[in-house]
Amino acid sequence: MSAHRVARVFAALGVLSGCGAPSSGGTDAGTAAFIAFKRDFADFLQWEPFQVEGAADHGGVHLAGARTVYLKERPPAGSAQWPMGTLLVKALDDRSVDPVTGEPPPLFAMVKRGGDFNADGAKGWEWFGLVMGTDGQPLIEWRGLGPPSGETYGASQQTCNGCHAAGGEDAVMSVKLSDVAR
């Protein structure tokens, strides 16, 4: 094996780049996509809170009751759309467990993944269901274009895209982009 061949193999194995660990978190600058992981939702209760006006449950029973949307980072001033990498988590203010199921109330999140992702729905947005882990940090229960089979948006039969694709400013319904992008 030549020295060049060895170097190529090591490069492929990541040795020459510090084990090859990407430094960009979930962001892929080359293909314009932000793919979120558990760490991206850490300490979301410390993010900027927005109390959701009224307690309407959007026609179903998902997240009925007083609730707060947490925004990780405001968009740049003058943004006409939420930038790639935007993270929002929606949580009921009452976090006590359901007396029947023993489960805590669900958490939902939306992340601006960017590009053509979810092109037939709320373009660029990925949906998440989260649950609190034993360490007090959220875990990703499901993610994608909507809940997996057997999961729903809360207990309603609504789909994420069904409401958000045509709602709000760039699909965000509970935080006004025009208010925070200035």
Next chain:
Amino acid sequence: MRNTTLSVLAALSLAACGTPEEQALEGTRLTVDAQLAALESAARALQAAAPTPDADGWNASADAEALSQMKARWKEMRAAFERVEGAIAVLFPDLDASADGRYDDAVLTSPDTNLFDGQGFTGIHAVERILWSDAVPAAVTTFEQGLPGYAAPRFPGNEAEARAFKEGLLAKLVADCAAMRQQFAPLALDVGAAFRGVVGSMDEQAEKVDLGATGEEESRYARHTLADMRANLAGAQAFYAHFQPWVLSRGEQGKAADAAVLAGFEALSRAYAAQPGDSLPEVPADWSNQAPSQSALQTPYGQLWSAVQDATAVSKEGSLARALRQVASLLDIQEYAQ
């Protein structure tokens, strides 16, 4: 010798990566990256092997060599994809649907009026449906004829269709595979996402054997679903191997958990090895997933189904799935802990 050298280099590179957790993450990343590279390479080779468009489209006699080459490349794609699908499908749901979707899902909302372009039903199973269109199993035809907008699969019948197949359907497949590889490359997986490679690969097998009873099986035209399941299992084993040093670092509990996982892999490997060929065994006429009869369970399909159930049922004491949850608990991977 070359393989030995590469294996040593790989081991050295991983050993240089620090903690067992870091090694597991890096090993998982390298495994996915290598298989996605193989997937893209096979997709490009399949496209290159497609017959040059001519007036009569494809001819099963004149284009026999090209068909044989395309089928071989298709099987290489399946082997690469099924080894890592459990890890990546959840990260790329749009590309997974586009590259690995089923006909019944694709025509649910609107019919696929052109089988050969890059619209509507696309991906590796759309290609499979055309390549094996002259040998579709009767049960699959019966199932698909009941779908709205059903169009019988066939070879390209003219130059335009042959061109669309090569420059539309196959070009789309190549682009999807390349996009998956490009989008995965810079990702810094966390431990939950990495361990999903093991758990997701096991879930894939449970789904495949169940769907085999309904005509909805995954590689239904090529009769290749058992080969897919073997690749899923190989993928699960490869991903687990990256976590094994971390598991073994947890003392006696780690050794016990590791032994249970390896025993589960071995049992399922034996069950797969006992079945000949690449296809699922014939499903008994009276088969019921909910309450299979004793006689049905004695058939080759019943035995295979039982082996997969025994391995993948989290609720079953002693199952491989339960052992993997024990590993997750031991390593505090909360997403999959018991």
